[in-house]
Amino acid sequence: MLHLALFSIFGAICVAGAVNVLIQRHPINSALSLIAVLASLAVEYLLLGAEFLAAVQVIVYAGAIMVLFVFTIMLLNAGEEERTRGSRVAIVFGIPGMLVGGILVAWALLRYSGTGPVSVGVLPGPPNTIAQLLFHDFLLPFEVTSLLILIAIMGAVVLARGEETPRPATKEQG
Amino acid sequence: MSISTFVIVSVIKIVIALAVLLTSVAYSVWLERKVLGHIQNRWGPSYVGPFGLLQPLADGLKFIFKEDLTPPHVHKALYIAAPMLSVICAVSSIAVIPIGNWVDVAGLHIPLEITDVNIGLLVILGITSMGVYGVALAGWSSNNKYSLLGGLRASAQMVSYEISLGLSLIGVLIVSGSFSLRQIVDAQGGRFWGFVPRWNVFHGQEVAFFIYLMSAYAETNRVPFDLPEAETELVAGYHTEYSAMKFAMFFMAEYANMITVGCLATLLFLGGWHGPIVGPPLARVILPVFWFGLKVFGFMILYIWVRGTLPRFRYDQLMAFGWKFLFPLAVANLVVTALVVAVRA
Numbered sequence: 001m002l003h004l005a006l007f008s009i010f011g012a013i014c015v016a017g018a019v020n021v022l023i024q025r026h027p028i029n030s031a032l033s034l035i036a037v038l039a040s041l042a043v044e045y046l047l048l049g050a051e052f053l054a055a056v057q058v059i060v061y062a063g064a065i066m067v068l069f070v071f072t073i074m075l076l077n078a079g080e081e082e083r084t085r086g087s088r089v090a091i092v093f094g095i096p097g098m099l100v101g102g103i104l105v106a107w108a109l110l111r112y113s114g115t116g117p118v119s120v121g122v123l124p125g126p127p128n129t130i131a132q133l134l135f136h137d138f139l140l141p142f143e144v145t146s147l148l149i150l151i152a153i154m155g156a157v158v159l160a161r162g163e164e165t166p167r168p169a170t171k172e173q174g
Numbered sequence: 175m176s177i178s179t180f181v182i183v184s185v186i187k188i189v190i191a192l193a194v195l196l197t198s199v200a201y202s203v204w205l206e207r208k209v210l211g212h213i214q215n216r217w218g219p220s221y222v223g224p225f226g227l228l229q230p231l232a233d234g235l236k237f238i239f240k241e242d243l244t245p246p247h248v249h250k251a252l253y254i255a256a257p258m259l260s261v262i263c264a265v266s267s268i269a270v271i272p273i274g275n276w277v278d279v280a281g282l283h284i285p286l287e288i289t290d291v292n293i294g295l296l297v298i299l300g301i302t303s304m305g306v307y308g309v310a311l312a313g314w315s316s317n318n319k320y321s322l323l324g325g326l327r328a329s330a331q332m333v334s335y336e337i338s339l340g341l342s343l344i345g346v347l348i349v350s351g352s353f354s355l356r357q358i359v360d361a362q363g364g365r366f367w368g369f370v371p372r373w374n375v376f377h378g379q380e381v382a383f384f385i386y387l388m389s390a391y392a393e394t395n396r397v398p399f400d401l402p403e404a405e406t407e408l409v410a411g412y413h414t415e416y417s418a419m420k421f422a423m424f425f426m427a428e429y430a431n432m433i434t435v436g437c438l439a440t441l442l443f444l445g446g447w448h449g450p451i452v453g454p455p456l457a458r459v460i461l462p463v464f465w466f467g468l469k470v471f472g473f474m475i476l477y478i479w480v481r482g483t484l485p486r487f488r489y490d491q492l493m494a495f496g497w498k499f500l501f502p503l504a505v506a507n508l509v510v511t512a513l514v515v516a517v518r519a
Contacts, residue, residue, distance in 0.1 A: 028252075028314065035307070052353075055296035063303025064333060067310065071329050074314045074322065126292065127353055 007047045014040040025080045027073045031066065038062045052127045179282065187288050188269075195268050199429040200230035206478045213482035233422075240418035245316070248415060252315035257420045260308030260427035264434065267301040270294040271437045272356050274447045274463040285356070286463065294355040295347070298438060299340065302393070306332045308427065309395075313412035324411025327401050327489065331392055334496045335399075339389035341504035345382040345511040346374050346442045359446030373445035378514060381507045383443045385500055390435040392496065394428060397481040401489055436473035437466075444469050 017037040024030045038061045046054035134142050204219065204226065211218025219226030244253065271294075272287035291297060306329050313325015350358040364372045375383045392399040403411030413424045440446060449465035451458055487495065 032252075051291070051293050052296070055293050055300050058300035059296065059303050063300060063306070064336070067303075067306050067329055067333050070307070070310055070314075071326065071333075074310065074326055074329075077322075 003047055007044060010040040010043045010047070014044065025083065027081070028070065031069045031073055034069070035062050035066045038066065049125045051125050052130050053125075183282065183284060184288065187284075191268050191288055192265070195265060195430060195433065196426075198433055199426050200234065202429045202432065202474055203233070203425070204230050205474065206481070209475065209478045210482050213479070237419050237422040242418040242420065245318075245415050247317045249315040249317060252311050253415075254420075256308050256312035256315060257416065257423035257427075258308075259311065260305060261423045261430070263301050263305035263308060264427035264430035267298045267434050268430075268437075270297050270355060271434070271441065272359065272446070273437075273466050274459075277459050287356070290354065290356050293353045295343065295353050295358070295442075298434070299343075302431070302434070303336060305427070305431065308424075309412050312416070312424070316412070316415040318415055320409045321412050321414045324403055324408050324414070328395060328412060331395070331399065331401065331492065331496075334493065335389040335392035335500070338385055338496065338500040338504040339393060341501070341508055342382040342385035342389065343442065345379050345507050348508075348511050348515050349374060349377055349379065355441050355446075359441055359448070362445040363448055371445055371448065373443065373448070375443040378511060379443060379507075381503065382511075383439075385504050385507065386439060386443065388495075388500055390439065391477075391480070392492070394431045394435055396428075396432070396477060398484045398487050399492060400486060401492060432474065432477055433470065436470040436477075439473055440466060440469040 014037050017033045017040065020033040021030045021037065024033060039058060042054040042057040042062070045051075045057060207229070208218040208226065219229040222228040222232045244250065269288040270291055272285065272290065274286035276283055276285050278284075309332070310325045310329040313321045313323070313328065316322070346358065347353065350361045352358055352361070358374075362371075362373050362377075366372055366376065370376055391397075395401075395403065403413065408414070413421055416424065447462035447466040449461065449468075451461045453461070
């Protein structure tokens with residue numbers, strides 16, 4: 001009962017934070033809301049019984065990736081975004097379309113994939129179970145994913161380096 | 175144990191742990207000023223109380239009664255939240271640190287920690303990784319170029335060194351086979367050949383201990399890695415605009431972090447509460463806690479000693495040291511440890 005109440009509360013925080021990410025005009029406020037979303041997601045994992053996943057979620061997403069987001073916002077000193085009137089098409093078709101699409105996907109998943117709703121506290125939690133799954137049962141997908149990430153890193157390095165420009169001859173500093 | 179006894183015991187443990195931690199924070203400031211003073215051939219605090227022992231109290235009172243100034247140009251909500259975030263993250267990781275074995279009080283078998291979770295180490299890493307935000311947001315919300323530079327430096331430094339810190343811990347995890355801090359300490363009981371303690375630092379993790387030590391200095395923003403608050407170039411870094419208790423909160427967070435890092439080093443590398451245990455039953459309960467406290471104290475002295483001895487890195491040296499030296503070393507240590515454990519198994 002307590003589990004269910006906590007699960008609902010943190011679910012609500014999660015959704016509210018996600019909406020807040022979009023509503024806030026200042027990028028740093030949006031980034032902080034996103035941290036709240038990721039942290040409350042971690043609590044949801046914890047309540048479902050996946051304590052290792054919850055800890056990793058906090059360490060990797062909330063503690064490392066979002067630091068880089070905040071870092072970038074601070075470095076660029078990004079100001080408040082300008083508010084435009086928005087496109088009418090997005091309001092008339094976009095939001096209802098998104099709702100219908102979401103409901104359809106959720107319905108199809110629950111109806112046809114054979115996975116029911118997960119009850120509280122039953123996910124495989126301990127680190128050794130996760131290790132068994134990752135490095136034994138799903139070894140090939142895991143390694144393929146790591147290759148994918150390696151390619152992404154190399155792409156980022158190439159983009160960040162830019163074109164090699166010959167250094168302009170500087171005058172001797174007197 | 176029924177629910178009500180559990181709640182009562184937990185509340186008592188939390189109150190004691192918090193009181194001990196905050197007192198140690200106050201007195202590590204005194205210790206630092208005193209030891210640093212003697213290193214630099216002066217007396218350090220000596221007026222308030224015998225040996226200046228009441229100085230922390232006087233400092234605390236002064237901080238509380240100072241005018242709490244909020245500059246007009248700051249981002250107010252984040253400016254107020256940042257020091258709180260720092261202190262909360264620094265203090266709450268004490269919850270999973272075991273300081274000794276079990277005690278039997280009034281028929282209850284109580285472990286000497288607030289709670290034992292099977293991912294204790296990850297909980298500490300998670301909490302400390304959130305601590306970066308306190309510093310980064312303080313720098314940004316102050317709306318001051320020195321603060322901003324300090325905050326940027328701090329977050330870049332903490333993110334970089336967290337990687338080698340985490341990698342150095344994985345070697346210990348491989349040797350011990352558990353994330354639970356209590357089990358990691360239990361695995362270090364006993365001796366090699368009858369006289370060398372079976373601590374992880376003598377168990378093939380010497381290099382990991384060195385990496386941990388270096389990264390820990392950087393994680394807590396201490397000399398020689400105190401670039402985020404380098405006085406000579408940044409006024410005071412991320413806490414330039416803070417005054418009174420808000421300023422003090424950053425210092426509380428720094429010293430609480432030092433203590434946490436020392437506790438973690440003791441638990442993971444120096445055998446936790448293991449040490450020679452002799453005497454009557456009461457001594458057998460107190461001695462482990464004493465050994466634990468002594469090891470953490472030694473770590474704090476080392477911190478202060480280094481501060482009194484070493485100059486400061488330049489920023490590019492700091493980044494090069496982290497990424498080009500510590501990180502490859504940590505990876506190599508990890509690979510070698512994994513190979514040795516796999517061959518022995």
